[in-house]
Amino acid sequence: MQYDTLTTKGTKPSSSRKTITYDMKISHFSSVLFLLFCSNVVLHEFVAIVGAMPLYANSRWIVNGEGKRVKLACVNWPSHLETLLAQGLDKKPVTEIAKTIVLNGFNCVRFTWPVALATNDSLASTLVENHFRSLGLNGAIAGLRANNPIFLRLPIIRAFQIIVKILGNNNVMVILDNHLSKPGWCCQQTDGNGFFGDEYFDPELWLRGLTNMATMFKDTKNVVGMSLRNELRGPNANIDIWHKFMHEGAEAVHSANPKVLVILSGLEFDNNLDFLRQQPIEVSFTGKLVFEVHRYASSMGNAWEIGNPNVVCGNFMNNLMGSAGFLLEQGFPLFLSEFGGDQRGINVNDNRFLNCMFGVIADLDLDWALWALQGSYYLRQGIVDMEEVFGVLNKDWSGIRNSSFMQKLHAIQPPFQGPGCQEMSPYNIMFHPSSGLCVQKKSIRHPVELGPCSKSNAWIYSQQARTIMLKGTYSCLQAVGVGQPVKLGVDCTCSTSKWEIISDSRMHLSTKLPDGEIVCLDHSGSNGVIVTNPCKCISGEINCEPASQWFKVITSTRRIVL
The missing domain is CATH 2.80.10.50 (Trefoil (Acidic Fibroblast Growth Factor, subunit A))
Structure with missing residues (x-):
């Protein structure tokens, strides 16, 4: 996600439980469980449909092994920052976080990771407690000891694997998103992580990381997709180089794990895929290719605040269709893998954008992933326990930040149409x-x-x-x-x-x-x-x-x- 230096995006849970296996009790979450497949199915049917894995691309739709549409209604949960651990484990037990995700209607998590986690064996094998101590995060260590003590004694990569497994135990699908190469906050134009060949972005190391991660989870049923790279950007961005390495990345992932969807991002902070009109990407496989796009209010500066909302919304829709939406017409799924805004409701720019965005998502019946789950970060841009006002959860992870926002989100979680959804005439x-x-x-x-x-x-x-x-x-x-x-x-x-x-x-x-x-x-x-x-x-x-x-x-x- 592209942000100004200290605007926020993120959150983490909290609690005083001592182990990651316990009988779950949630008193603060009253959201209705929206089941994100065709029909208003009950829970056992939901589990059965999730179980019909892997997923495939069928024209513009994502479907399961039975050919029925599976609408991705995801939330982003970052694990790509310096701590290399999913946010919030110092706030709430991990199983409680997983159940909270489900209770709020999400059926998948876009789980972010840096290349270093999959290629630097020394870093990946470091114990979580030692890594947090090296960052001076003694308060977070105390929170982990209270809520998820077992994670302190785990190697970082093992902690990552266990979180994916716990999400699977709760019937939550996972999309593994390579967010950047060097762990940290993303994204700036010149942060060295933006494009192939940048200071920290070694294409060969990236390919090795994709292969390693795809191989690691090839037998993990709930890992349904891999996003090759988040928000390609910067002065070195080049269409021909994009084609070269995204082709190689797609082939590497599919070769290592042919079950997963292969998700490709565009240029300009993943705002633009227009270049594919003239030069489509070619891959050796079929039924697995998905494209992703991002949109925030900031994609149009402060136009939402200073312009006529109808005109700005119309321009926004035209731009989205011209830069990415055309892929739906060409028969590819388009995954809105990041969108969001300040959930406190005090930002006019975000409020107007979100009203328009919700209308667009409903109209196109898009697959999507909200930024973000977390209400805070262990450490972000040098700030300890930084609040994420874009987060579904509040800062201490004790409840929902904005129930009115969640009501809007619930409306777009189920599918409106698609394969297996033809239960009535249109x-x-x-x-x-x-x-x-x-x-x-x-x-x-x-x-x-x-x-x-x-x-x-x-x-x-x-x-x-x-x-x-x-x-x-x-x-x-x-x-x-x-x-x-x-x-x-x-x-x-x-x-x-x-x-x-x-x-x-x-x-x-x-x-x-x-x-x-x-x-x-x-x-x-x-x-x-x-x-x-x-x-x-x-x-x-x-x-x-x-x-x-x-x-x-x-x-x-x-x-x-x-």
Whole structure:
């Protein structure tokens, strides 16, 4: 991830238990377990589907051995910094962290590692306690002794392996991500880790590291993919050199472990894969190639804060499709392996970006990995116990940082469509990104309102007729007036039943009232009722906030649960 020098990304758990094997008790986590496969399956079905490994690329989808879609809904858990140990083991027992990952709806972890861990035998064999002591982390050692004492006596590489195993014991898939070569924080343009041939980035050593890591986990069922390199960047970046070494890296990983997905990143901090339009990469194998892309608010500077949110969101979507999304159309899976923002909710740039990003993820039904799990780091950029405000967990790992953010995330964890998801003929869901809820009509007595997307009604939006019909009925969505709740009616020819998707964000649904005023669907507030109000931020205004009126019309074929 690209950050300014001291903006944050990361977190770690905490607890007073003495061993890594114990009966788990979680009192602070109440999130519903969202199962990330087609259908709203119960837990034993979830385990069975995870068990149908390995994974494959089937056109733009990732599928299991039975040909059913497996949507990657991952969280990043870093192990690439100087400590070389997954963050948070000084805060909570590792099994509790693993269960917390599952309870919050994630089905996989993007687990980061540096080349040095897989190639420097002296470093890899160092005991965790000795390594932490050499870094002056006596406080973290005390926390490890309280929560995960066995790790202090393990070689660093063995600790890495055990964490992967514990994730597997909890039915969590793992994607091994080579984040950099020299352990530390990532990433800067000139940090010596950016591109092949840079000061710390020896391509031959990197290839050896990939081979070693692929070999090490070739019989580990829950290791389903390997990402070859995080955020290639810097003044030495070159397309021809990218092709040479990414081809060699892909072949090395596949030769050592043909079961795993081989995941390739682009250039410019993994913001750009556009060069593949003219010069596709060639590999000797099929059914395993996946591409990855990253996006943060900072990808567009401070445009989200100073620009018109609709215009910026539209530009963002166009840029994403032009630089990476085209690969979906070419028949490759595209993995959004990093996105995120300040979960305290105080950063306007991040807030607006995330509302747009959630809409894009839902619309494209992308596989993704959130940055990040950790609420803090043992050591980052010289700062001990640094907080990670992008983290799902709070600083002491005792609970969720922002439950509203998690509600939004839960909405995009299950798949909307794909192989094995054809449980209904295609229909539409009206997704409200800023709340993570969807438009529904529970009964005649209830208003049209927001509710869990898992219980959304099936709608049919016709761009030609400009109607929003309740699937299987003659009823359509109608406006009543400014500030008034919308309703279902049977006169679908009147102007108040005609809806157009407007604005650059493609997330405003507008209609015309009898007096000629143009209004848009709007979320009225805490009661969740859907109303119509004058459309926001349509005319290029800057100091405006359209999020309450952003509704993404997405296509789904999954079963509706009433």
